[in-house]
Amino acid sequence: MIQLFYSHFRLSCLLLSLGFLLVSCRDKDVVEALPVTVTVSYPSTYAVKAGAGITVTLESTTGGEKLPAQTTDANGTVRFPSVLPGTYTVSATQALSATDAERITNVFRQALTLNAVQRSVSITASSNQTISLELAGAPAGTLLIKEVYYTASKTPNNGNYFSDQFVEIYNNSDSTIALDGLCIADVYGVSGQINPNSTPTDFKDDTRHVYLNSVWRIPGTGRQHLLEPGKSILIAQDGINHQTDPAGNPNSPVNLANADWETYNQRPDNRDTDSPSVPNLERVYFTGGFDWLLPVFGPGLVIFRTSDFNTLEKVAIPSAASLEPRIKLPIGQIIDAFEGLQDANSGAFKRIPASVDAGFVFASGTYTSESFRRKTATTLNGRRVLQDLNNSGSDFEKLSKPTPRSFQ
Ligand SMILES: [Ca+2]
Ligand SMILES: [Ca+2]
The missing domain is CATH 2.60.40.10 (Immunoglobulins)
Incomplete structure (x- = not known):
């Protein structure tokens, strides 16, 4: 009885195997390219x-x-x-x-x-x-944001000083680039759960655009402002020596009196000082306060070009319709982006679509004097080539002090 069952079992196995082979062959036949x-x-x-x-x-x-x-x-x-x-x-x-x-x-x-x-x-x-x-239109490795100093500094009396922020832009290509018309802007949205009611940007589901608070532009219409390969420009909130200026902060880590440009926000009350030694960027669109203050919790920044700024759509903020509208910029026009958020857990507050910038950086706190500098990928014929994986989190390193115009 046992033997009979065993034979039957073996036969079944054989038939099953044959069937499987047949099915396999037939399956292969119906898989058509x-x-x-x-x-x-x-x-x-x-x-x-x-x-x-x-x-x-x-x-x-x-x-x-x-x-x-x-x-x-x-x-x-x-x-x-x-x-x-x-x-x-x-x-x-x-x-x-x-x-x-x-x-x-x-x-x-x-x-x-x-x-x-x-x-x-x-x-x-x-x-x-x-x-x-x-296709995404971001040119790879041409102009890059080299460093962003947004955390700002503490005064000797433990006050908050934020006029010493700067952004540095670097020519990562092997040819001279005309900067005329280059725009820089900060992206709408809070940097994290700063207040109990903080929520991610209203525009977070639009992965094809960024929404800009304020836009500044390098003047010129042709090749008046040239940037050589491996060289950079420094854009200061205020182009002064923050360490020695009477309105400055002796504890500030930077002297920006030699900046290439500053954001001068002309106002009737003269709350922003126009440094005579540093030329002013063109204020194309502005929704800030006294000056172009980047969020000390971490900004979203883009550099871009546009053939006609006035053709860009202005969009009301759905949850804050009383505020000025924001500028809707197609991501295809972004040359480079940077994103800083409040802390490691703030990823849901990202303002820049992942296709443009897949990550973010964060500081240990506000007014820490920490700065974020892009890593070097390699050196070609003496020219430093910076890393650009379109991910601020991996492309930038946190420094305890800013390094304007320098990598040391
Ligand atoms: Ca200023
Ligand atoms: Ca000036």
Whole structure:
């Protein structure tokens, strides 16, 4: 009886195995490769909407192979004739010369690399095999925010002094860049749970734009303000020697009397001083108080170019409609971004979309004199090349004191 059962069991196993093999073979037969079309577009703000020569790759994330890269036709379209069903990462990239960058973007006048990535794209017989990607227009490694000193300092009497903030911008490319028309702005939203009722920015679900509080611009309409490779400019809230000025703070860590620019906020009551030795940025849009005060808990900052500032939309803040509207800037126009938040647990308060800046920095407290400086990636022919992974949290290091114009 036992023997009979055992034989029967073995036979069953054999039949099951055969059945499994048959099913496997049949399964393999019905897995048909599918044609997949990918269409790549430029950001809607660009002068050109689609173009040839964009490299597109499809890479399986489920163990399959990477298909040979294809380049788009004049409509921005590529066709992969036979793709096995599965989950894929679809990416597109295009390196533009300065001439092509100007023709296509009508904004950037230097060589730049455009990228787009879409992850976890499911390709099945029943799904639509047409994939659309929009390139992000941030030029890689051209102008970068090199250092942001926002925490400010304590006075000898333990008071708070915040006029010594600065931002430093660095030419990370191998060619001279004209800064004329370059804009710098702070992004709307609180930096963390500063008060019990603090909430993340109303605009946090819009991953295609940032909303700007105040915008400053480097004057000039051509090549009046040139920045050589490996050189930087210093933008001071106030272009004075904060350590010795009678209105300053002897404990301030910085002398900014040699800054390249300052944010002079002209007011009838003269609350902001116009340093005669430091030229003023153009105040394009302003919603601040006495001066361009960055949040000492951590700012969101962007540098960008726009062909016509007045074409940017002004948007009311949904939860604070009585405040002045904010400037809605498409992320495709951002050259570089920086985000500082209150502490390690403030990630929900991020104001800058992750596609532009995936992380954030935080200081040990306010008025600590701490500063955040971008790390160096490498040195090429004596030129320092800074790290730009589009992630403030990994690209910047916290310093106990600022290092304007220096890396030491
Ligand atoms: Ca000022
Ligand atoms: Ca001045």
